Amino acid sequence: MAEVTKEEVTESEDFVQINFPSGEYTYLTPFKFLDKDDHSNTALIILNQKLDNNTLTKVWASTVLHVCADGGANRLYECFESEEVRSSFIPHFIVGDLDSIRSDVQSYYERKGTKVIPQTSQYATDFTKAITLTKIYFHSSEGKEFLKQGPIESECGMLEYSKNTSMTKDSVINLYALGGIDGRFDQTISSINQLYKLNVSDPNINLYLLTACDMIFLLRAGTSYVGYDSKSVFNASSKLPTCGLLPLGSNEVCITTKGLKYDVKNWKTDMTGKVSSSNAISGINGFIVEADHPIIMNIEVDLSKSS
Amino acid sequence: MAEVTKEEVTESEDFVQINFPSGEYTYLTPFKFLDKDDHSNTALIILNQKLDNNTLTKVWASTVLHVCADGGANRLYECFESEEVRSSFIPHFIVGDLDSIRSDVQSYYERKGTKVIPQTSQYATDFTKAITLTKIYFHSSEGKEFLKQGPIESECGMLEYSKNTSMTKDSVINLYALGGIDGRFDQTISSINQLYKLNVSDPNINLYLLTACDMIFLLRAGTSYVGYDSKSVFNASSKLPTCGLLPLGSNEVCITTKGLKYDVKNWKTDMTGKVSSSNAISGINGFIVEADHPIIMNIEVDLSKSS
Structure with missing residues (x-):
């Protein structure tokens, strides 16, 4: 006789200590980049949506590689009123089909040393192109050189390079994207689609989508432990950070x-x-999710507040 | 031997006339409410997100029933600077668990004649409660009386009433919701979940979610024809309104x-x-989608511009 598994919902205390799971699990630390210490293999991708100044500067300071996807460069440029501050936030790369970037913005960043890489293929979004770039940068031994010196064929040279070059797969890249959510709804869903596709194509890349009020990421099939030093990193407006699965x-x-x-x-x-929305996090140091298929999670987090 | 159906993608002209399909189809007119003539069985539901003044006033003028879900009342109140204008936008009902509405806002609208209906059940969202209200209002012969005079049991009296009362199912209700998207991502997805659930539970309710830049709705399984008088109703920033499936x-x-x-x-x-994002609408009077399962569609539309 097949075992009948009963669905249960239990209301827990507000503050509980959660130990690591006993078996095999994926350990995720979405908020670790906000620590001062370890920013290796972290990148910020800026997409074409309005940027919050505080959020931008926090994520910028916490990541080592800075990439604008096409019109994302306009948003970065417009984020600062003073030229003095603007010139302290020069991205390493601008990539995309370049149909959205303003020509004065492109010239400005080129003068300041940004490498602009046109990739005109319409079979990938500018977001995907920016992710491919970070993969080449961190995972191929001569990738940095290739990206800086080229030559890069202007339709889909980067994608071809990434397919034909051996990539180290043992180090994990943590990507933080600003502007992937909150715009047109098909773009929002395209960013979620990106999470699912990366999970299959590049399981050693963790992509975190930041919005004005939350962080969105994928939990893999199996057991995940999401850890953090203290819940204060969430900076949430509610006592317990709200979340959804x-x-x-x-x-x-x-x-x-x-x-x-x-x-x-x-x-x-x-x-x-049924969908679990408006749930909240009660684990003071982490929480555990077991899932039989990949699932998207969002956690309320506010980087726009000065903390 | 099984027939092999080949996938095809064709780039079409920018402006094409699309005739009605030959067989059976669902006819959707998401933008018809913006016409001056026919607003019967239309409702506006205001959720707890920042409101754009122009969008609000356009949708308000185009709908006959106005409902705030809990904290949506705060957003309506805050939408106007002058008391004179504010007092021209008095909702018929405020419904929900009322844990977000400000007490001064609640008193204000009560003084102006709004009927406030507390429904404390945590087994439904405030959005769902507002939808149940519109169903009772339009689809039950004594529903209007029940909602205005009560008594309505304060935990889930409305839901019980809707379950135990015979409802006319022959007239279609068009619901327009402001604030269902753009907030916390679990709330956004909860609104999408609402579209799928309504498709099963109440196929005679069409729900349209309006955001700052698009309209989101469900296309049923089968053939749909989405019609409009002219593409100018979209008020889109691009030549062709962008869309996604x-x-x-x-x-x-x-x-x-x-x-x-x-x-x-x-x-x-x-x-x-693969997901179709950043597609666009070329049909000048409508377009056709055939789908073997329900699918969500978004169309770029901007009601914030004065037109």
Whole structure:
């Protein structure tokens, strides 16, 4: 007889200590980049949406590689009123089909030393091109040289290079993207699509999408432990940072959690049925999610406040 | 031998006339409410996100029932600087668990004649409660009386009433929601979840989610014809209004379109694979989407411009 697994929802205390899981698990530290110490293999990708100044400067200071995807360069330029401050935030690269960047903005950054890489292919978004760039930068031994010196064929030279060059796969890249959410809804969903595709194509890249009020990322199938030093990193407006577990892949997901305000056990969630929104984080040092398929998570976080 | 259906993508002209499909189809007119003539069975639901003044006043003037979901009342109140203007926008109802509405805002609207209906159940979102209210209002013969006079049990009296009362199902309700997208991402996805759930529970309710830059709605399985008088209603910033077809339900969707810039045929789309974003509308009077499962669509539209 098949075992019947019962769905359960339990309301937990507001502040609970969550230990590491006993078996195998993926350890995620989405907020670690905000520490002063370790920024290796971190990149910021700026997309074409209005930027909040405080958020930008925090993420900029916490990442080593800075890339604008096409019109993202306009947003970076417009983010500063004074030329003195603007000239302290010069991206390493601008990449994309370059149909959105203003010519004065492009000239400005080129004068300041930014390398502009046109990639005109319409079979990839500017976001995807920026991700390919970071992969070449961090994962191929001569990638930095290639990106800086070229020559890079202007339609899809970068993509070709990444396909034909051996890449080290052992180091993890943490990518933070600003502007992937909050614009037109098809662009928002295209960014979520990016999370699912990267999970298959490049499991050693962790992509974190930052919005004005939350951070969005993918939890892989299996057990994940999401850790942080203290909940103060969230800077959330509510006592407990709000969160959601969002089954946006193409199937129902069965989840079990530990360290959320409303913990679930064997809980089946899908977009045409029930979805866990307006949940919250009660684990003071981390929480656990077990899922039988990849699932998207968002956590309330506010980097716009000075902290 | 099974027939092999080939995927095709065709780039179309910018302005093409699209005739009605020959077989059975669903006829959708998302922009008809902006006409001066016919506003029957239309409602505006205001959720708890910042409101754009121009968008609000346009949708308000084009709908007959005005409902605030909890903190949505604060946003309505804050939308106007002058008391004279504010007092011309008095909602018929405020509904929800009322944990977000400011007490001065609640008193203000109560004094002006708004009926406030507390529904404290945590098993439904305030958005769902507002939708249930509009259903009772339009689809039950004594619903208006019930909502105005009560008594309505304060936990989930409305939901109970809607379950135990016979509802006319023959008239279509067009619901326009402001603030369902653009906030915390779990709330955005909860609004999309609402579209999928309504499609099953109340197929005679069409829900349209309006954001600062687009309109989001569900296309049912089968053939849909989306019609409009002219593309000027979109008020889009680009020559052709941008759009996306977003397979956010729990399965792959196979689509065929006619009247889009990049028309597809037998095109399989899913969130872990390829998704049609940054497409555009080329049909001057409408376009056709055939889909084997429900799919979410967004169309670029800007109601914030004065037109």
